[in-house]
Amino acid sequence: MERYSMLDQCSNRAKMSGMAIRTRQSQRRRQVLTRERIVETAVELLDEVGADALTVRALTGRLATGPGAIYWHIGNMDELLEAATDAVVATALATRPAQPAEAGGAAGEIRSVALGLFDAITEHPWLAAQLAVQLIRNPWGPVTLRIFESIGRPVRALGVPQGDWFTTTSTLVHYILGATAQTSHGSGDGSVPGSEADRAEFLDTASRAWQELDPDDYPFIRAIAEQMREHDDREQFRSGIDLVLTGITTLHVKGSAPGRLPRPSTA
Amino acid sequence: MERYSMLDQCSNRAKMSGMAIRTRQSQRRRQVLTRERIVETAVELLDEVGADALTVRALTGRLATGPGAIYWHIGNMDELLEAATDAVVATALATRPAQPAEAGGAAGEIRSVALGLFDAITEHPWLAAQLAVQLIRNPWGPVTLRIFESIGRPVRALGVPQGDWFTTTSTLVHYILGATAQTSHGSGDGSVPGSEADRAEFLDTASRAWQELDPDDYPFIRAIAEQMREHDDREQFRSGIDLVLTGITTLHVKGSAPGRLPRPSTA
DNA sequence: ACCTGAACACCGTTCAAGT
DNA sequence: ACCTGAACACCGTTCAAGT
Secondary structure: OOOOOOOOOOOOOOOOOOOOOOOOOOOOOOOOOOHHHHHHHHHHHHHHHOHHHOOHHHHHHHHOOOHHHHHHHHOOHHHHHHHHHHHHHHHHHHOOOOOHHHOOHHHHHHHHHHHHHHHHHHHOOHHHHHHHHHHHHOOOOHHHHHHHHHHHHHHHHOOOOHHHHHHHHHHHHHHHHHHHHHHOOOOOOOOOOOOHHHHHHHHHHHHHHHHOOOOOOOHHHHHHHHHHHHOOHHHHHHHHHHHHHHHHHHHHOOOOOOOOOOOOOOO | OOOOOOOOOOOOOOOOOOOOOOOOOOOOOOOOOOHHHHHHHHHHHHHHHOHHHOOHHHHHHHHOOOHHHHHHHHOOHHHHHHHHHHHHHHHHHHOOOOOHHHOOHHHHHHHHHHHHHHHHHHHOOHHHHHHHHHHHHOOOOHHHHHHHHHHHHHHHHOOOOHHHHHHHHHHHHHHHHHHHHHHOOOOOOOOOOOOHHHHHHHHHHHHHHHHOOOOOOOHHHHHHHHHHHHOOHHHHHHHHHHHHHHHHHHHHOOOOOOOOOOOOOOO
16 A cells, blocks of 8 residues: 555656766657656646546657656656646746736735646646646645645735644645636546637536526526626636635734735736 | 536436336346446445446446446446446435534535535545546536535525625635545545544654755745644634635625624534 | 566457347 | 447556667
8 A cells, every 4th residue: 555655756766867968869869768858748748638648658659668668767657647747836836927026915925826826727737637636645745735835935924823824724725726626627638728719618508508407406506607607717716816815814814904905916 | 529518417328217126036136237226336336445446347246247238327437437426425415414403504504515525525535536526527517516506505695795606606615625635535546444543643754754844945834744743634624614704704795794703513 | 777568467448249 | 128248449567688
């Protein structure tokens, strides 16, 4: 049982790989195979064809090797998925669009991190499912840890008392991951991004279907059918974040006017 | 592409199945095969051996048939998983422990629904992953719809103005699903429930590992290491719900004293 | 140390054939 | 209408053998 494995994301063999790249040789195809290069290629494949089509055979094809070569560097498929997810999340968090002149302070930083993740998922639809998988089968693995740290720091800066840091940050992170999961609206494996027209049509069909549900079983769903057809995922996500932030400041930040939040920058 | 399939969860063949059970015959093993019986057996298998071990071969073994029989009734594996998830969620929502004498009103109802789902996941560890999967690959499928309806009704009763019903309910549902995902702490496939001692040891190891992280990279995680070791998942979940509820009442419910919530029953 | 590639033990799904 | 069971086209992973 590899339950509770915690952070041991490296293959048993293959640790150091600071070896110099075999200098000239041929340019593209004949590079040395490294763990990094495998992860990069995995991300490429995930972006292009989706999670279901990322197979070790597809990898060996693109890298011009055999399965044994992959498994020398990588351990297994789950580890590769985790590494790919962590890599994409890391760059998404690091390269967030600089908030216009520190706007919003700590609350603005939280919004920025959250929207950074949201946008990363829009760009890499497979990411939503992988974030969920990581959260579930490795609840405190590198991916979750990274997100917690990014949200936790501004939570602290917000003035939340230390005793509430963990609960508060958890609530934010859990909301973010839940919301981004539903919003990915891909085919689940995250293959094609899905056009804007597709999405409009989808919402239209869904909304119509909702209005024809049994009024006894689904009165509420029927009542929000129209609202849901018109909603914008990203805007709704922002609202959700602000809702949770309001809860935090109201409940935990003393001296704050309840319900008052630093104005979100209209970026 | 079966994207945006929406609610068409039935196999193309096999609709009616109100046929009388072939009366006497032998008792257990020689029942007629129905979609319902397959779903029931799937839930049994999921509970006993986890999601990874639910295969059509395992099903045919327990049901004493061949794969063709399964596929006559069921369509494909994804559909079976969805049906199993929906069945468990439906009974979890229907059989919630009656809140002690209506305590808490609408807010209490929301807590009750949320905790009902939480407890269902504790009982069926595979459920966490499946809820996530449903949310991602079928964002408005029967499972999500059912949960939305259950949360939306008390949201309405809370006094939230109609224009905010959708956003408010979404925020709650997304938090619930994100939180329950991390809390499942199984092996991901949701096989063994995991003992209390296992869990304590896991938290201990994780907490220690956190304290040895790089102070430059993970200052926040290091700071909450102790707090996380002592936390109780269910209690934390309650706090998260209350945090979101506070945000809702503060922001959307006029006439409510901000930060004041109906006292949660100490059940 | 790093890589090759055949082979193994599995999957989900299909489909002609039976009743 | 419902079921059988062999067969198909895939998986991830292993491992003796090469360099």
